[in-house]
Amino acid sequence: MRPKAELQEFVADMLGMCDGGHPETGRFSGDPVIGIADPNDPIFEEFRRTVGPEHMTPAEAFAKRFNVVLERGSVVSIVLPIAERIRVSNRPQKDMPSREWAICRAHADKMSADLSMLISERFDKEYKVVVPSHSLSNLVKSETSYSTWSERHIAYAAGLGTFSLNDSFISEVGAAIRLLSFVTDAEIERDVRSHAAFDGNCLFRNGDGCGKCMRRCPAGAISADGHDKGRCKAFVYGNSGAPERYDMVGLPTGCGLCQTGVPCEYLNPRRRV
Ligand code: B12
Ligand code: SF4
Ligand code: SF4
DSSP: OBOHHHHHHHHHHHHHHHOOOBTTTBOSBOOOEEEEEOTTOTHHHHHHHHTOTTOOOHHHHHHHHHSSOOOSOEEEEEEEEBOHHHHHHHTTOSSSOOHHHHHHHHHHHHHHHHHHHHHHHHSOTTSOEEOHHHHTOOEEOSTTOEESSOHHHHHHHTTSEEOOTTSOOEETTBSSEEEEEEEESSOBOOOOOOOSSTTTTOSGGGTSOOOHHHHHOTTOOEETTEEOHHHHHHHHTSSOSOGGGHHHHSSOOOOOGGGSSSTTSSSOTTOOO
8 A cells, every 4th residue: 555645745746847837827736635535435336326327437447548457446636726826816806707717727728638648657657547537538418418537526535525506626725626536556545535415515505604606606607506507608618708708818718706705715614623
């Protein structure tokens, strides 16, 4: 069993090599946080019901890539916090994301792709690694489309946090994050999932007031009933909302107003100390 601390250091080093950021924003990510799950945890089978029938188990993803059965190993989920400067720039926004947030949304996919490549290439050569969201997964078109590798569900399985009123994943370093994960046959020290409920880190969902993300959403996509993905998508990637934002970066700007200027932006608001 390999120590988790060793892997944490490896991931931080790899991120350091590929997060070049942008001249207008600086680096895109803060320090990564990792969580480790057992690939044979029955929760991965449950995700075929909560996400969709085509959602892959870690063993399936591994077999698709290497054509071998994964008997033992680890699922590593990585939280990449959005850098403070970018988060802070999005706080005063009301109708559209800040220029910094939009630049990050437009260019950080490349950072994640580079990080995936580096992890796959430089991980201990004794072991095999697959990064499903970069080489295997796709979006299944259905009433509410879903990815065949949902990073939020993987992060939940790895004990890194929970879902919330607006679907965002709230980790110990908050909801203004990106996520990435990989499956390996290396056995790494595991984390224990300790959340009582799948939305245990959200104030509103636990009777602690809040609901601030509902008031922040420029698309009216969040209500006490949850997140309307269709409305959100039309705003984030479609042509609804303030027109001036389409010229900002020449690429989809994202939004993230529900993840900034809210109590869960950079911490778990329900953490008990
Ligand atoms: C598709 C997608 C979208 C689409 C969704 C459209 C659609 N029709 O599905 C749209 C355009 C809306 C979108 C918007 C955004 N996205 Co997006 N998106 C994705 C993507 C590619 C797949 C998500 C998916 O299919 N999830 C599966 C669905 C079924 O689950 P879900 O939405 O998470 O919701 C589930 C829970 O609420 C859960 N649930 C209910 N009961 C139970 C019970 C249990 C036990 C459990 C565990 C769960 C559970 O119910 C839902 C269904 O299961 C992921 C990347 C990836 N591969 O995961 C990024 C991702 C989810 N997006 C991300 C981000 C950052 C954003 C935006 C902020 C855009 C931006 N960058 O500016 C907004 C935020 C919107 C929001 N409030 O969530 C991040 C997540 C950050 C976070 N803190 O959660 C991800 C992980 C990208 C990444 N690699 O970092 N996104
Ligand atoms: S802003 Fe409040 S209600 Fe919305 S997800 Fe965060 S804690 Fe929950
Ligand atoms: S990303 Fe923007 S449009 Fe989508 S739910 Fe959050 S605040 Fe609303």
